[in-house]
Amino acid sequence: xxxxxxxxxxxxxxxxxxxxxxxxxxxxxxxxxxxxxxxxxxxxxxxxxxxxxxxxxxxxxxxxxxxxxxxxxxxxxxxxxxxxxxxxxxxxxxxxxxxxxxxxxxxxxxxxxxxxxxxxxxxxxxxxxxxxxxxxxxxxxxxxxxxxxxxxxxxxxxxxxxxxxxxxxxxxxxxxxxxxxxxxxxxxxxxxxxxxxxxxxxxxxxxxxxxxxxxxxxxxxxxxxxxxxxxxxxxxxxxxxxxxxxxxxxxxxxxxxxxxxxxxxxxxxxxxxxxxxxxxxxxxxxxxxxxxxxxxxxxxxxxxxxxxxxxxxxxxxxxxxxxxxxxxxxxxxxxxxxxxxxxxxxxxxxxxxxxxxxxxxxxxxxxxxxxxxxxxxxxxxxxxxxxxxxxxxxxxxxxxxxxxxxxxxxxxxxxxxxxxxxxxxxxxxxxxxxxxxxxxxxxxxxxxxxxxxxxxxxxxxxxxxxxxxxxxxxxxxxxxxxxxxxxxxxxxxxxxxxxxxxxxxxxxxxxxxxxxxxxxxxxxxxxxxxxxxxxxxxxxxxxxxxxxxxxxxxxxxxxxxxxxxxxxxxxxxxxxxxxxxxxxxxxxxxxxxxxxxxxxxxxxxxxxxxxxxxxxxxxxxxxxxxxxxxxxxxxxxxxxxxxxxxxxxxxxxx
Amino acid sequence: xxxxxxxxxxxxxxxxxxxxxxxxxxxxxxxxxxxxxxxxxxxxxxxxxxxxxxxxxxxxxxxxxxxxxxxxxxxxxxxxxxxxxxxxxxxxxxxxxxxxxxxxxxxxxxxxxxxxxxxxxxxxxxxxxxxxxxxxxxxxxxxxxxxxxxxxxxxxxxxxxxxxxxxxxxxxxxxxxxxxxxxxxxxxxxxxxxxxxxxxxxxxxxxxxxxxxxxxxxxxxxxxxxxxxxxxxxxxxxxxxxxxxxxxxxxxxxxxxxxxxxxxxxxxxxxxxxxxxxxxxxxxxxxxxxxxxxxxxxxxxxxxxxxxxxxxxxxxxxxx
Numbered sequence: 001x002x003x004x005x006x007x008x009x010x011x012x013x014x015x016x017x018x019x020x021x022x023x024x025x026x027x028x029x030x031x032x033x034x035x036x037x038x039x040x041x042x043x044x045x046x047x048x049x050x051x052x053x054x055x056x057x058x059x060x061x062x063x064x065x066x067x068x069x070x071x072x073x074x075x076x077x078x079x080x081x082x083x084x085x086x087x088x089x090x091x092x093x094x095x096x097x098x099x100x101x102x103x104x105x106x107x108x109x110x111x112x113x114x115x116x117x118x119x120x121x122x123x124x125x126x127x128x129x130x131x132x133x134x135x136x137x138x139x140x141x142x143x144x145x146x147x148x149x150x151x152x153x154x155x156x157x158x159x160x161x162x163x164x165x166x167x168x169x170x171x172x173x174x175x176x177x178x179x180x181x182x183x184x185x186x187x188x189x190x191x192x193x194x195x196x197x198x199x200x201x202x203x204x205x206x207x208x209x210x211x212x213x214x215x216x217x218x219x220x221x222x223x224x225x226x227x228x229x230x231x232x233x234x235x236x237x238x239x240x241x242x243x244x245x246x247x248x249x250x251x252x253x254x255x256x257x258x259x260x261x262x263x264x265x266x267x268x269x270x271x272x273x274x275x276x277x278x279x280x281x282x283x284x285x286x287x288x289x290x291x292x293x294x295x296x297x298x299x300x301x302x303x304x305x306x307x308x309x310x311x312x313x314x315x316x317x318x319x320x321x322x323x324x325x326x327x328x329x330x331x332x333x334x335x336x337x338x339x340x341x342x343x344x345x346x347x348x349x350x351x352x353x354x355x356x357x358x359x360x361x362x363x364x365x366x367x368x369x370x371x372x373x374x375x376x377x378x379x380x381x382x383x384x385x386x387x388x389x390x391x392x393x394x395x396x397x398x399x400x401x402x403x404x405x406x407x408x409x410x411x412x413x414x415x416x417x418x419x420x421x422x423x424x425x426x427x428x429x430x431x432x433x434x435x436x437x438x439x440x441x442x443x444x445x446x447x448x449x450x451x452x453x454x455x456x457x458x459x460x461x462x463x464x465x466x467x468x469x470x471x472x473x474x475x476x477x478x479x480x481x482x483x484x485x486x487x488x489x490x491x492x493x494x495x496x497x498x499x500x501x502x503x504x505x506x507x508x509x510x511x512x513x514x515x516x517x518x519x520x521x522x523x524x525x526x527x528x529x530x531x532x533x534x535x536x537x538x539x540x541x542x543x544x545x546x547x548x549x550x551x552x553x554x555x556x557x558x559x560x561x562x563x564x565x566x567x568x569x570x571x572x573x574x575x576x577x578x579x580x581x582x583x584x585x586x587x588x589x590x591x592x593x594x595x596x597x598x599x600x601x602x603x604x605x606x607x608x609x610x611x612x613x614x615x616x617x618x619x620x621x622x623x624x625x626x627x628x629x630x631x632x633x634x635x636x637x638x639x640x641x642x643x644x645x646x647x648x649x650x651x652x653x654x
Numbered sequence: 655x656x657x658x659x660x661x662x663x664x665x666x667x668x669x670x671x672x673x674x675x676x677x678x679x680x681x682x683x684x685x686x687x688x689x690x691x692x693x694x695x696x697x698x699x700x701x702x703x704x705x706x707x708x709x710x711x712x713x714x715x716x717x718x719x720x721x722x723x724x725x726x727x728x729x730x731x732x733x734x735x736x737x738x739x740x741x742x743x744x745x746x747x748x749x750x751x752x753x754x755x756x757x758x759x760x761x762x763x764x765x766x767x768x769x770x771x772x773x774x775x776x777x778x779x780x781x782x783x784x785x786x787x788x789x790x791x792x793x794x795x796x797x798x799x800x801x802x803x804x805x806x807x808x809x810x811x812x813x814x815x816x817x818x819x820x821x822x823x824x825x826x827x828x829x830x831x832x833x834x835x836x837x838x839x840x841x842x843x844x845x846x847x848x849x850x851x852x853x854x855x856x857x858x859x860x861x862x863x864x865x866x867x868x869x870x871x872x873x874x875x876x877x878x879x880x881x882x883x884x885x886x887x888x889x890x891x892x893x894x895x896x897x898x899x900x901x902x903x904x905x906x907x908x909x910x911x912x913x914x915x916x917x918x919x920x921x922x923x924x925x926x927x928x929x930x931x932x933x934x935x936x937x938x939x940x941x942x943x944x945x946x947x948x949x950x951x952x953x954x955x956x957x958x959x960x961x962x963x964x965x966x967x968x969x970x971x972x973x974x
Binding site: 608 | 677679708737754810844852
């Protein structure tokens with residue numbers, strides 16, 4: 001449809017392309033009819049291939065040599081000790097009884113004061129108030145200690161992420177070669193399900209905060225590297241050339257021009273790293289990471305929706321506070337020019353107040369332990385419970401109907417086509433599509449991906465997962481366009497919806513699994529809905545941003561020419577926001593894939609189940625690892641085909 | 655403006671420094687360093703993620719702390735990782751183990767980092783269950799021979815034109831695909847993927863009177879909320895499940911046991927003696943599990959409640 005409405009863009013190089021694509025798809029269905037059920041490479045949940053056995057053996061060998069190999073004694077153990085002491089230090093400081101005291105070094109009053117003070121210094125009044133309110137809220141929820149444990153772990157992971165990520169990001173920003181080398185590795189780190197490497201991590205780094213921090217780190221460091229590199233690469237050439245002409249050394253160029261100009265993007269990277277770290281809280285709880293994640297996981301065991309919600313809400317609040325503070329700090333970097341007259345004395349005065357609060361919380365019990373007289377945690381969880389119950393009882397008939405409609409009309413036919421086609425047919429279609437939409441590179445990547453999928457021994461499961469991924473990504477894009485355009489056109493809508501989107505992105509999936517299961521049963525559709533809740537916010541935000549980024553003059557010209565609202569959206573705003581739409585689809589897809597494992601917990605089966613099973617059962621470990629790899633490969637394949645078909649080829653990778 | 659703020663802060667500071675006293679930290683002796691811990695030392699207890707296990711762990715930890723003066727460190731871990739912890743010295747005991755022959759072979763026979771420490775007294779039952787309303791309405795459903803008659807009722811969006819048999823958490827070994835095939839049942843096994851999914855499904859089935867048949871097990875806290883009815887599969891006989899592909903009989907009764915690290919066993923301290931002697935019944939466990947899950951007591955309070963009501967059983971574990 002886009003091809004006919006947007007003649008200006010060089011979307012299709014040959015006019016016949018949509019026809020060709022349709023032809024390929026039609027041919028697929030026609031060949032599928034007589035061949036369905038042949039060569040589908042099925043593998044039942046308990047069966048293993050030689051590759052899976054071999055991966056098991058590797059895992060066993062590592063475990064058996066844990067205590068004798070020098071690599072462990074002098075390398076992994078050292079890393080572990082360093083990470084462990086950092087996290088323990090942070091915990092002693094704010095979360096756990098330490099140094100022979102019954103309470104941490106800083107009590108609640110001190111933490112609130114210090115956080116508010118730092119937020120004020122770096123971000124301003126509003127974020128400081130928000131931070132103070134948010135932190136007091138943790139105490140009111142009755143989750144002070146858990147929240148501080150989570151904060152300590154998050155800070156530890158973020159600090160190390162930045163220590164590693166910013167230098168690597170600078171390197172990737174300066175060297176094209178390193179950038180090409182590191183990008184696929186970062187893709188891999190972000191799409192490989194965490195469940196796959198949790199067990200090996202505890203083998204390498206033992207059980208405890210160190211392993212949890214490193215697991216978090218693996219997921220959280222890529223944004224820091226990517227955005228630092230992006231920031232350095234976006235520095236205008238003219239600025240760099242100017243310094244070069246003045247004879248600056250490489251070091252001077254970096255510290256004098258590149259880093260200052262890239263500062264805002266780097267801070268955005270810090271922000272994204274914090275968000276990623278927080279989203280790992282519940283997963284890390286499975287290897288004994290302390291904090292809010294434990295509360296969520298324990299509540300899930302007894303299907304206690306209210307308690308899980310209470311803890312999940314604390315995670316959301318922490319994410320929102322940290323997001324707003326770092327974003328405001330990032331924006332402030334640009335406007336450091338106007339220093340207020342009162343700032344210096346205020347810095348001192350508030351510094352003294354914060355120090356006094358810290359001292360008090362170090363010395364007196366009332367300032368150290370949050371008083372539980374005002375606890376609202378149980379009220380909150382009771383409220384959440386009754387809402388969940390109401391939804392389950394009164395809505396589930398409707399939701400069952402929606403589930404059935406989408407499953408029978410969309411998901412089942414698509415899955416039948418993908419799963420029951422012979423592997424060579426699906427492979428041929430994928431390669432043909434890559435050839436039609438993209439270039440030789442896309443063809444090669446697709447062919448390799450198909451081969452790897454077959455190699456994992458999980459072809460059929462991959463196809464089942466692929467069908468779900470396509471449906472979920474389509475739903476994400478529909479939501480992204482509808483809500484994103486609305487938010488982009490309407491400031492008020494943006495202000496109201498944005499916190500909801502933040503909650504969708506940071507509320508741990510474990511919290512809403514139980515209500516969703518009641519609404520949609522243990523089905524593939526539940527997995528799709530969970531994925532949409534997580535992935536739609538990012539798509540919506542990107543689309544809204546794109547729509548808002550359209551120059552005002554263009555919109556005014558269209559209005560002057562007498563466009564209706566509908567024409568305005570379809571003829572001007574959407575076509576002009578096209579790069580944003582592509583980016584939204586790409587990010588939406590990655591987010592959907594990162595939820596495949598959660599889908600495995602709610603009845604989606606396929607790759608998600610394989611990964612969870614591999615985490616739970618020793619003899620399925622290798623299969624779980626292969627399934628994790630299959631998820632990564634699916635992501636690469638879909639991304640390459642989709643990106644090859646977009647007008648701005650890959651230039652919008654953040 | 656500036657003056658106002660300065661005054662305000664000055665007042666606050668003065669107020670904080672002089673007016674408010676309150677109990678000072680350090681006036682009372684620190685709680686952690688109580689006596690008696692030396693005899694027992696630190697006891698690292700793995701807590702696997704299900705409530706029945708938590709009940710075992712809660713009671714053992716409570717007795718170890720109160721009666722033996724141990725410092726108990728509970729570690730929340732999945733089974734596979736808990737077993738790994740024996741080798742790295744970070745886990746001393748697992749106190750409810752379901753089978754796991756592969757792990758026994760790997761860690762007890764091959765790596766020799768773990769040893770068995772006897773039964774918990776709990777009997778593990780695995781099987782196919784339906785909600786009580788179904789068993790009441792269709793009494794003959796509990797015989798597997800009649801299952802095909804009901805297959806159409808169990809159809810869902812996930813099972814195509816067959817009946818759906820809902821399987822659960824991948825941690826548990828299941829023969830269900832082989833069973834369906836070998837008993838020639840017109841069913842498809844659908845994997846719910848988690849215990850939460852299974853329990854929610856059974857809850858919905860009872861509340862809305864929708865047909866559901868699925869894999870379940872006891873001891874389990876949920877059974878004190880909803881008494882599920884077990885389907886009788888062909889009776890289990892020793893060896894009838896030897897070939898995984900040809901299984902056509904019910905699941906054996908699992909004898910749940912305790913596993914400890916070899917180091918912990920060799921040292922033979924009081925905590926080890928306690929773990930070794932600990933045994934109780936399914937009813938005991940279900941009761942403590944109910945305290946935790948339904949009455950929402952903390953693990954420690956639930957254990958206290960049970961221990962105080964059962965002094966004889968506790969005494970037997972502590973006897974020399």
